[in-house]
Amino acid sequence: MDAIAFKDKLKRYGYKLTTQRRAVLDVLIQRPGEHLSTEEIYSYVKESFPEIGLATVYRTMQLFEEIGIVNRLNFDDGCSRFELYVDNEDHHHHHLICEKCNKVFEVENDLLEEIEKEIGEKYKFYVKNHKVTFYGHCQECNEH
């Protein structure tokens, strides 16, 4: 997933890839799997774009969410976190949250095909996606 695909998406919805939007996008592209909060994105963007304001980053994230460039994630840590939404990724990956160190890990495989099939048969409901978060202790915390 490169910047061109996101640019196309913005264009499709009638938005331009402004320098500021580009700067925010670059931070997300350069930091995959980090699940950044708006404040964290802001602090990275500021490094290359010192004149940008937090409100602009907020609005940009809202826009990116609306048109499906990012997923908004809530890990119960009091802020929204974001990651790039990948179009060709059928179902969203799962997250593992360590309750001791608060690190977030990703499970790449869906592993829920059985359940989805059963839901389809039993409830005649077609599952398009889901958000799954597991809570527990990571390997590192377990060993200490």
Ligand SMILES: [Zn+2]
């Ligand atoms: Zn993730």
Ligand SMILES: [Zn+2]
């Ligand atoms: Zn699935």
Ligand SMILES: [Zn+2]
């Ligand atoms: Zn841990």
